[in-house]
Amino acid sequence: MTRSELIAQIRAKSSYLCVGLDTDMARLPAHLLREPDPVFAFNQQIIDATHDLCVAYKPNLAFYEAMGAKGWESLQKTMAYIPDTHFTIADAKRGDIGNTSRLYAQAFFGELGFDAVTVAPYMGIDSVQPFLEFEGKWVILLALTSNAGSQDFQLTQQDGGEPLFEKVMRRAQAWGSPANLMFVVGATHPEKFEEIRRIAPDHFLLVPGVGAQGGDLEQLTRFGANEDVGLLVNSSRGILYAGSGADFAEKARASAQALQAEMASLLG
């Protein structure tokens, strides 16, 4: 999906919501466990209940890998089920030497058909570039993550004064453009969005950490949105597990709808 197609979807739906498909066998409603593929059955109903309210879906690869080959099949079926109108993100946080990153790119873009993959920057340019070489596909590079451990290295000053995540954002702009590179910026750092927009005014930001992790949608939108909106705000657990019974999909829809309504009002 191109940048302008993504923006058109956001405008049409008044939504920059990404639904994270962190589908956890241990948290599925009991009645789904009788299905031949409970994870896919759950995802199907979540997608049915939310697709008009969101512009993106983001399966978290760990949840599928934890189930082995069967999990990989659930993921393939889920990808086939997501409508073509939606931007798809493999939340994989990969990054390895060039010949290995190339294979990960093949797995996520080629085999599974994702639009984007999250990539960790630690190994530098040749760990990221193989993903950027796929025509029409996107890298979403970790910059400032939503977890407590973001303090350990991302926020420490480099020689010259800038923290590591800013160095990552500046340097990566030589590798990709706003047409194929986004950054992960956690909603738990609302005070950083103004500075981040000075560094990367045009790049989309994928923002996790709203909901279970406590980020504030209003604040991050005020400081993080640009003229193309430029945000994909993810919610996973807050939508998927809004309910735990037979009506889980209705509850998920209500939770997604509340976020979408707030987004519509913030887009004004």
Place this chain on the structure above:
Amino acid sequence: MTRSELIAQIRAKSSYLCVGLDTDMARLPAHLLREPDPVFAFNQQIIDATHDLCVAYKPNLAFYEAMGAKGWESLQKTMAYIPDTHFTIADAKRGDIGNTSRLYAQAFFGELGFDAVTVAPYMGIDSVQPFLEFEGKWVILLALTSNAGSQDFQLTQQDGGEPLFEKVMRRAQAWGSPANLMFVVGATHPEKFEEIRRIAPDHFLLVPGVGAQGGDLEQLTRFGANEDVGLLVNSSRGILYAGSGADFAEKARASAQALQAEMASLLG
């Protein structure tokens, strides 16, 4: 596998060789393509030909993921085939928020039975700790990697003067001990091993980059070995693809044997 069991294996075999199972469908000998599972058939013969010469095997997850669910099955069969005497490393370079890292740990330690997994440090403590909580299992944390992109962030000075990879090594020593934490240090940085041993005298180092990437075994052993040897030196392509015909396993053995003989002589 415990640290003392690993050291005993190294002493018994006069070898600190790790064979990287970067098994690439595109590079398999033609006659194996008729097998029901060519990747597993290849790995089986490589293991048969090298197990007395090496102490560890390191499947690179990208190569299996690029084949989808079928790749995952090849990996499971490979893991079941590796003798219990060998240390097994999932070269996965994972790292995510706590609840997600916990699932990756479950996938690699629980589901697949690996002894160790490579982990990327960018997301900090809570991305690493869930792996360290598995009794008897190991984290191998990326410190200074073998690729060109290691220059981008790992080698840049932090405020205070030390490069990022040193900060990673110092800080991570508060998270794990030499009994459950190793570091990745690329063989392409031989001039760094002395300094690294000052920072982490007792931790094992997993050293990729010998062979195809050009690292020098003699030099890294001279500066990198400690009194327990403390090194696992990996070779992947140089062993797996030493031959490309029906005799590929003999050629792989010869290549592994040359490395083991050099190791035996360096260990004196």
